Amino acid sequence: MCGLLKRFLPREDFTSYEDFYQNYTVNIPDNFNFAWDVMDELARTKPGGRALVWCDEKGAEASFTYGDLYSLSSQAANVLVQAGIGSGDPVMLILKRRWEYWPVLLALHKIGAVAIPATHLLTSKDIVYRCDAADIKGIICVDEPKIMAAIEDAEEKLSVRGAGGAGGAGKAGKPALRYKAFMRSVHSADAPAGAAAKGWVDFKPLLEKAPAEFARPEKVNSNDDIMLLYFTSGTTGMPKMVRHNFAYPLGHIVTARYWHQVREGGVHLTVADTGWAKAAWGKIYGQWICGTAVFVYDYDRFVPSAMLDVIVKYELTTFCAPPTVYRFFIKEDLPQWDFSSLKHCTVAGEPLEPEIYERFRQGTGIKLRECYGQTELTVTCCTYPWLDPKPGSMGKPSPGYDIDLLRDDGSSCDMGEEGQLVVRTGRRKPVGIFDGYYRDDALTGSVWHDDIYYTGDMAWRDEDGYLWFVGRSDDVIKSSGYRIGPFEVESALMEHPAVLECAITGVPDPVRGTAVKATVVLAKGWSPSEELKKELQNHVKKITAPYKYPRIVEFVTELPKTISGKIRRVQIREGDSGKADA
Numbered sequence: 001m002c003g004l005l006k007r008f009l010p011r012e013d014f015t016s017y018e019d020f021y022q023n024y025t026v027n028i029p030d031n032f033n034f035a036w037d038v039m040d041e042l043a044r045t046k047p048g049g050r051a052l053v054w055c056d057e058k059g060a061e062a063s064f065t066y067g068d069l070y071s072l073s074s075q076a077a078n079v080l081v082q083a084g085i086g087s088g089d090p091v092m093l094i095l096k097r098r099w100e101y102w103p104v105l106l107a108l109h110k111i112g113a114v115a116i117p118a119t120h121l122l123t124s125k126d127i128v129y130r131c132d133a134a135d136i137k138g139i140i141c142v143d144e145p146k147i148m149a150a151i152e153d154a155e156e157k158l159s160v161r162g163a164g165g166a167g168g169a170g171k172a173g174k175p176a177l178r179y180k181a182f183m184r185s186v187h188s189a190d191a192p193a194g195a196a197a198k199g200w201v202d203f204k205p206l207l208e209k210a211p212a213e214f215a216r217p218e219k220v221n222s223n224d225d226i227m228l229l230y231f232t233s234g235t236t237g238m239p240k241m242v243r244h245n246f247a248y249p250l251g252h253i254v255t256a257r258y259w260h261q262v263r264e265g266g267v268h269l270t271v272a273d274t275g276w277a278k279a280a281w282g283k284i285y286g287q288w289i290c291g292t293a294v295f296v297y298d299y300d301r302f303v304p305s306a307m308l309d310v311i312v313k314y315e316l317t318t319f320c321a322p323p324t325v326y327r328f329f330i331k332e333d334l335p336q337w338d339f340s341s342l343k344h345c346t347v348a349g350e351p352l353e354p355e356i357y358e359r360f361r362q363g364t365g366i367k368l369r370e371c372y373g374q375t376e377l378t379v380t381c382c383t384y385p386w387l388d389p390k391p392g393s394m395g396k397p398s399p400g401y402d403i404d405l406l407r408d409d410g411s412s413c414d415m416g417e418e419g420q421l422v423v424r425t426g427r428r429k430p431v432g433i434f435d436g437y438y439r440d441d442a443l444t445g446s447v448w449h450d451d452i453y454y455t456g457d458m459a460w461r462d463e464d465g466y467l468w469f470v471g472r473s474d475d476v477i478k479s480s481g482y483r484i485g486p487f488e489v490e491s492a493l494m495e496h497p498a499v500l501e502c503a504i505t506g507v508p509d510p511v512r513g514t515a516v517k518a519t520v521v522l523a524k525g526w527s528p529s530e531e532l533k534k535e536l537q538n539h540v541k542k543i544t545a546p547y548k549y550p551r552i553v554e555f556v557t558e559l560p561k562t563i564s565g566k567i568r569r570v571q572i573r574e575g576d577s578g579k580a581d582a
Helices: 017-023 034-045 066-082 101-111 124-134 145-163 203-209 248-260 278-282 285-289 304-313 323-329 354-364 441-447 486-494 530-543 569-581
Strands: 050-056 061-065 090-094 114-117 138-142 179-183 226-232 240-245 267-270 293-298 318-321 344-347 369-372 393-397 402-406 419-424 452-461 467-472 477-479 482-484 499-509 513-522 552-556
Touching: 017 393, 034 066, 034 101, 034 285, 050 066, 061 066, 066 101, 066 203, 090 101, 090 124, 101 114, 114 124, 124 145, 124 226, 138 145, 145 179, 179 203, 248 267, 248 278, 248 285, 248 344, 267 278, 278 285, 285 293, 304 323, 318 323, 323 354, 323 499, 354 486, 369 393, 402 452, 441 452, 467 486, 477 499, 477 513, 482 486, 486 499, 486 513, 486 530, 499 569, 513 530, 513 569, 530 552
Parallel strands: 050 293, 090 114, 090 138, 114 226, 138 179, 267 293, 267 318, 318 344, 344 369, 513 552
Antiparallel strands: 050 061, 226 240, 393 467, 402 419, 419 452, 452 467, 477 482, 499 513
């Protein structure tokens, strides 16, 4: 066992899934702070240990030890405190996959501030909403003109509204956004023109000059204080603010140790932008507690062969990505890469089609292990090491998670029956579950009441206790009295060689109520045609129940996706609705 793990796990080695589920526990220290109690401890015990390895698509690279991160996070903490950022202050980070994200995030933890990781795709309107909703005091972003311009425009709107007394101004007349800084790229020789005149702070020179020591305050935080806020979008309404406390990182020991199966001295890559909660799952907390190095591949355009080259060049030992990445991987000639360093690969975000699982296994010899969770949760269900993978299944419940499937009337489903996946929290609350939606008790109460958290996801359980994802409750298609989950039709389509990616949605139909539609991205060498539409429809009829086949097939060049790689079926549905209205 990694030395640090012993502080938190009374026991690490389990003989079976049942043993693991029943007996896994975590010791949570009072006033736990990941930056002080994990990272600075690692810097003390093994300062030369490899902690962070970074490279970008342009060929730049850097490597940092635990000692380096101690110094850098202390320097960043000094810069932030000097700027007036303190305990409880919300600070948004739009740093993409820049290596600076890690020491700055640790610095926010050190001073007890609230970190709000965010995607670089935010518009001015998005930023105004977030600043209003969370009283954001500072933003640190990459030095890209489009992002900086969006922040400047948002700041102007907030100032005008604040001056008019309609909100947007901070306490005692201070502007809502008191601090905005940019982080220069390793490829940027100079600061963006005119940045200083617009009130921007060039963070990197300050970081380099700041003292490399930062004393721990007598009390930085309690375990219940807010450490992270994630804005997560639903199918309706404005984004929700998911509140995670300072004990949250300990919930990801399960993620790293028992799902990713990282080991001390290894190198782990999770494909995720830092603005997505998946980065907290796979790019920092559990991995460092377990003693493995975090690998970061910084890119703007995903090129499958380039990512495979990176995996081999840097001898990664564990790897995690959404299904989209593996869909493109299997189109490559996988045997030409030497994957001898790679021990375990995992997948999450959406269910994995059996076709992808099998072809990746054939090309690498590695069995992909799936999991299920949400921004509000940690790993909730997983194909753990003691379980044989069933492609497409999310596996079995994680320790601490009391999982049930409920009918609309609140009764528990039978085996094989679809129902909403819920987490019962009456007897125990899982380590890492969210504390509710920030400043929205009504929304929290709508999904978490009577000691039950309702995920909004539909699933069913098989005879072996494995759980199978069907779809979001609003993604499930009801056609001619049948309930059709998008994943089962997508899996059937993916078995056809013409299909690179696909999404199944429902469209209004006067006869059936809803008709099944397939939006398809074709593989290289295939062209759209009426003949191919019919071929795909007949293919689905042969693979699965005939009533599930897509009566409408639309060919597109790409599917709408979130920054995390999940297909946005809601956007497809909205597009179809707009066409109908027109």
